[in-house]
Amino acid sequence: MTAPTVSVVRPPYKVTGSRVLRAEWAKFWSLRSSWITLGVALLLLVAIGAIASATYSPDAVAGDGPPGPGGGGASDAVSLALTGLTFASLAIGVLGVLVSAGEYSTGMIRSTLAAVPRRLPVLWSKSAVFGAVALVITTVAALAAFTLGGLGLDGETIALSLGDDGVLRSLVGAGLYLGLVAVWGVALGALVRSTAGGIAILVGVLLILGGLATLLPDSWEDTVTPYLPGNAGSAVYSLHEASDSLSPGAGLAVFVGWVALTLAGAAYRLARTDA
Numbered sequence: 001m002t003a004p005t006v007s008v009v010r011p012p013y014k015v016t017g018s019r020v021l022r023a024e025w026a027k028f029w030s031l032r033s034s035w036i037t038l039g040v041a042l043l044l045l046v047a048i049g050a051i052a053s054a055t056y057s058p059d060a061v062a063g064d065g066p067p068g069p070g071g072g073g074a075s076d077a078v079s080l081a082l083t084g085l086t087f088a089s090l091a092i093g094v095l096g097v098l099v100s101a102g103e104y105s106t107g108m109i110r111s112t113l114a115a116v117p118r119r120l121p122v123l124w125s126k127s128a129v130f131g132a133v134a135l136v137i138t139t140v141a142a143l144a145a146f147t148l149g150g151l152g153l154d155g156e157t158i159a160l161s162l163g164d165d166g167v168l169r170s171l172v173g174a175g176l177y178l179g180l181v182a183v184w185g186v187a188l189g190a191l192v193r194s195t196a197g198g199i200a201i202l203v204g205v206l207l208i209l210g211g212l213a214t215l216l217p218d219s220w221e222d223t224v225t226p227y228l229p230g231n232a233g234s235a236v237y238s239l240h241e242a243s244d245s246l247s248p249g250a251g252l253a254v255f256v257g258w259v260a261l262t263l264a265g266a267a268y269r270l271a272r273t274d275a
Contacts, residue, residue, distance in 0.1 A: 024125040041091035045141040048084025053149030077160040078239040081146040096185020097198035104193040134182035139175025173237035190266035
């Protein structure tokens with residue numbers, strides 16, 4: 001007697017935004033480079049800030065301008081706590097490039113796009129996952145650096161507390177800036193589809209472009225320099241607004257514009273060209 005055939009009805013699976021988001025979340029945390037690079041960024045931000053505060057000496061600081069990044073004068077507790085932010089931004093940005101461009105170098109992007117034929121949800125999910133992770137982790141790191149730094153600045157005239165005007169805004173702004181750097185790194189990697197190329201652009205724009213702008217005529221330099229990505233980003237977490245820089249709100253708007261422009265370019269290339 002022949003056994004009856006049992007047909008198995010599989011439930012229909014649909015590619016949704018939430019499922020793509022969960023897949024990118026799992027993919028991100030499964031990579032060893034994610035844990036290592038995030039740890040490096042956290043260590044750089046906290047350790048360098050704490051060391052800078054602990055070794056602070058009023059006699060070593062010159063200038064009469066307002067304190068803070070770009071202020072040209074004496075340091076304050078916030079700028080000391082965020083001394084390692086430039087190094088942390090490089091680590092975060094490099095990891096962002098790896099998150100997207102790394103799939104092109106390994107060929108995994110073909111499997112990813114085969115699973116998500118609409119393509120663009122992949123870019124949005126990568127950006128959202130890493131941007132959110134970087135925002136939370138670096139904001140906590142900035143608060144930790146400020147708290148540890150305050151122990152070394154006890155009794156100094158530049159010592160501040162979280163309740164002082166602008167302090168919490170600056171520290172949260174540092175985390176917000178680094179979260180945007182993370183998204184920007186993802187967008188650069190997806191745009192150029194090369195790890196080396198994406199990292200080179202990231203480093204060049206954040207660290208070198210501002211210095212090259214000083215070669216421009218003075219009238220051009222004063223007009224252009226505040227709107228460069230690195231300078232606009234630094235305005236987001238500055239405690240005191242310098243005369244030649246943007247306000248925190250304007251700096252945030254400009255930097256978001258740079259990130260959005262890069263994301264738009266990456267989305268266009270992803271949608272229009274083959275992997």
